[in-house]
Structures are given as structure tokens and as C-alpha cells.
Amino acid sequence: MKPLDFGYGGCTGSINADGRLVAINTYHEEHGYVTLTAQPPFPDEDRYDAKKVRAYRKSLATSEGFGMRFKLPVRRREAFLVEGGVPLLRFTLENDVVAECLTYVNVTHPNGVAYLWRFSEPGNWATLDGDIWLQRSAYTQLTEGGVMAFPSAETEIEVFAEGLRIHNGVLPAWAAFSIGTPFNGLALIPGEETTDNIYIGLGKSKSYAETYLHYVQRIDPTVTLDFWQSGYQNHDTAGESNSGNAALQRAWVYAVQCSVFNAYTTSGYVRMLTDHMLLPLSWNRDAYYVAATLMHGDGFDLELLKGHVRWMFEQAQRPQGYWGRSYTASGRVKDSGYQLDQQIYPLLELAAYVQRTDDTGLLQSLMPHALSALEVLLASRGDQIELLPTDETPADDPLDDYPFHFSSQILLWYTLRKLDDVIDRSIRPRMASLIDLAEMLKATVKEKFVVVHESKEFYAYAISRDNGYRLYHDANDIPLVMMPIWGFCDKDDPVWRNTIEFAFSDENPGFYDGVLGSVHTPAPWALGDAQELILCKVIGDRERYARVWERVEKAAQWDGALPEAYDANTFEVVSRHWFAWPNAMIAIADSISWDWEQEAQA
Secondary structure, eight states, rough: OOOOOEEEETTEEEEEETTOOOOOOOETTTTTEEEEEESOOOEEEETTTHHHHHHHHHHHHHHOOOEEESSEEEEEEEEEETTTTEEEEEETTTTTTTTEEEEEESSSSOOOEEEEESSSSOOOOEEEEEEOOEEEEOOOOOOOOSOOOOOOOOEEEEETTEHHHHHHOOOOEEEEESSSSOSSSSSSSOOBBOOOOEEEEEESSSSHHHHHHHOOOOOOOHHHHHHHHHHHHHHHOOOOSTTOOHHHHHHHHHHHTTTTOOOSSSSOOEOOOOOOOSSOOHHHHHHHHHHHHHHTTTTTHHHHHHHHHHIIIISSSSSSSOOOSSSOOOSSSEEOOOOOOHHHHHHHHHHHHHHHHOOOHHHHHHHHHHHHHHHHHHHOTTTTOOOOOBBBTSSOBBOOOEEEEEHHHHHHHHHHHHHHHOGGGGGGHHHHHHHHHHHHHHHHHHSSSSSEETTTTEESSEOOTTSOOOOOOOOOOOOHHHHHHSSOOOOTHHHHHHHHHHHTTTTTTTEETTTEETTTEEEEEEEEEHHHHHHHHHHHHHHHHHHHHHHHHHSSSSSOOOOOOEOTOOOOEEEOOHHHHHHHHHHHHHHHHHTTTHHHHH
């Protein structure tokens, strides 16, 4: 069973079904994300070995962890997510003693973790133990874009009367434990009994860690529980599905948990991670759709969204004037591979945020950055073809001989129109041609991408400079299914219909066991299910929609988390137990009205 997750503000973690901590993670100004974990470091020499990368990532979901270990066999285990965001575990021991564990990060002082235990009867029922490392997050990728030197994971433990300090001097990073029962030894509390609450503070220095520790011990858990309850209940997805649906609830909760910010500074920057355990990195594409789930909220949700827009334009590095493939939470480029859609999504998110909030002040302040990004983007147009090239697909795979990617051109067309909708009159002269650019692009797309295959016209997945083309569709390519909703074509457009029918058929190399997937990980993808849900609303097929929802609910893990890929027969996870984007896309699909044509959904 997948561990349950907790976190807020950049301090996150997971706890397994035995009540042991798999990892506690926090933001680091230089290294992006550091982790106090039960898993040993991942060897740099194995980073290009996909099999070893997958094995390591899976090991995090099955980790033995560190923390409480019972002395008696457990007769029954129960697990709950209180208010959708706080793990509560209950264990009935062989002698009928009941132990309960509540684990959370304070929403008022993040970077402190409360690991609270309660036993039905006093006694020496458990010990604390486990192997631990304090290290930079592993960042294990299937398509490694360049190995970042892994700092030493050598971890020092200092034991004192009521707790311990854990230190990595290379990072630097500190963790401080406060435990009620005295103990001694050099391992993590070997052999000593405790039924007391345990608090962990994390930070970049000893004083930071102990400051967080000080606060986490003094905040009533109801403050955090009330936050998650009110946050989810006030988050209107505008959808029709049961509000208690775990996959939908997970979309908002995990979007917040993967939003990294510092509650003690006024910078207001927010980083949105693809997940908190396997790849605590930021992709502009993933982040856009995660951010889109916050569009339906108010107040806190929109502050997170604003902070993320600012982070992309003001802090995320653009060494050659364009955004990298992925980023650490510190804004450092992790992978520099050029993906066209990664250049477009920040512009779309800015336009969507301003349209949602009418925050013209932010638009004015960021417009110099946006104009610069747009100019660099448009300067990449191909000679004599007027399309924009890319080195990689949205699945992080190379395109090689077919540099012009269809769905990215559709995304650019839509973004140019959205930008034109929100720009202020004072800056309109510099951007007056956006609609003209969009219409020119639309005409070029229809001219260059429409190909004839077996007597039918299709939109090619990608094309070459010399009229070569590739027929394929991928679960990562959302714009194709959105074309009618965005207004590029009518839902009955025969070329779009032929392309969609091909995409959701065995003719497509990215279609597996009746589900749209990706050659990146050859299996059904939850993102493919999200696309099919959207398609059902576009074409008005309610029966098919119900069948897809049934599949989604089977693919969801016990906390509602959707993986990257799953087995269509057993519904076991094939790839990535943690991934924010699939739940976000399912929530977006749910939010689209069946009457989208009348309600102008976007």
C-alpha cells in the first residue's frame, strides 16, 4: 500500500502502513529539496539505468521507514486521511491495546513535523528505531537531463537527554528531534520504550531546525485539521462528481502539499513540484495544470497561484532566454533540454491568472519578462515554415527528425489569444499583432500538419522540414483533446475527429490495453484517462464517461492518488506512485461542463 502523505509550505513527508516515517522533506535555498529518509543515497553511476531508477523509485513506496516499532504483533491496521490531508493510523495489537498515530505539519509554522502517538493503555508496547540519512533529494529520472553532483549524505547524529540532532554539514541541513522519554546510543533511539509525542524540526541550520521544533510542539493539531477541512470544502471544482471522491479531493490537497513557499519571508514565491518524493522538481507544464486546479478557489488558492507566476518569471533561471525542461525548487535549471510547450505554459498561466483575478498590477510588473520570453520564443520559428520547433516532446523524449510538434503549436495559438484578452491598453502597441500571429499560426498548422493516411485526413503528431510526418498521440499532449473547447475547431471537424479516433485506438503506438498512454512508459496512463473524460464531454458520450470514471477509481490508490501509469488488468502501479499532474487533470476534466459550448469553458 502506498504511504500516506502530509505537508504544507514546503515541508512534506510520508508515513507507511506500519506507522513509520518514509521521509520528511524540506526546501533548501541551494539544493532545492533535502530529505530525512530511510532510503540510502542513489548512486550517480546508475542514473542512466532506467531499470535501477524504477527500482529505487518503487522502493520509496515500500520502504520500511524509521520511527515506531511495536513489540507485539499487530492484529489489525486501519488508515484514514483526516480532512483529506492528515494521516491517522490505528493499530490493534495482539493483546488488544490500541495505538493511534497522527502526523502533520503545522500550517502556521511549517518545517516542523508532529508525530503524535496515543496508546489505550500505559505500557512498554513499542520502540523507536531505523536507519536514517539526511541528504539532498535523489531526483531520479527516467530521462536524465544531466546529473547534478550529489552532495555527501554523511549524516551525524548527536544524542542528548530529550532528543537528538541530525546534521549534514555538506548541505548544510539540520533535523532536531524532541522525544519525551530519555534514551541513549548512537543509532536512532535503539531499544528504548516511548509512548510520548515526537516532534521533528528541519532547517538549513541548527537554530532554524530548533526554532521550528519550538513552534511545532505548541500548536494544537485542530489548527491544521481546520485548515484542510475548510480549504477543500471551499474549493469549488464546479464539477458534478461526488464531493467525497478521493481522487478529486487529492487533486486540491496534493496541489497545496506540492506548493513550496516560505511563510517567514515576504518574497511571495511559490514553487509547484511534480511530487514531493520521487521528483521534487518543477516542470512548467505539470505546474500549469496543477495551478489550474487552484483557479477554482479563492483567497489562499489564488495567493499560491500568484506566487507561482512570479516565481516562473522572476526567479526560475533562463540562461539562454528560455526556460529549462525542469527546475529544482530553488529556481536552478535541472535539465536544460528545450521543450517548446515549457516556454508557452508560463505565458498562459500569467494570462489565466490575470483573467481570473483582474490583477493588472501583476501583469504590468511581469510584462517586461513576458515580452522578453515571447520574443525569444517567436525568434525560434523555422525557416520558410513559420512553425516553432522543439527538441523534445512533452514526455521528455527526443523528436529527432520531426522538430515541429503539433499540440505545442495549438497551445501557442491558444496562449496568444489569451494574452491578447488580458493585456492592458498601455502595453497594447507592443503586442497589437498577437491575434494576427495566432491566425497566421492557425492557417499554417492546417496547411502543414494535415496529412492523408489510408484515405483519411489526420493531424500529424509531428512533422519534418521536408514534409515527413509521424502519426502518434501521447497522454502528455493535452491540447489535442482541448481543441474544440479552446475554439480552434468545431467538435465535428472531420480532421480532428479522425485524429482523435486514431489516438484512442490500437493503431496508435501509445495506446495500451484500451487506454491512452505513452511510449515514455509503455502502459495505460491516468493522463490518458483524463483526456478521455474530456473527450466524452466534447462529444457528449455519458456512457463512455461513466466507464472511464470507473477505471479511474480502480487505478486510484487508497488515498486517491493516481500514478503515472498502471496495469489495466490488476490496476497495480507501473510507474510513479506520486504524481500531482494526473489528479489535477482528472479534476479539470470533472470541472468542464457538459454544456461547455454554451458556457464558453476554457
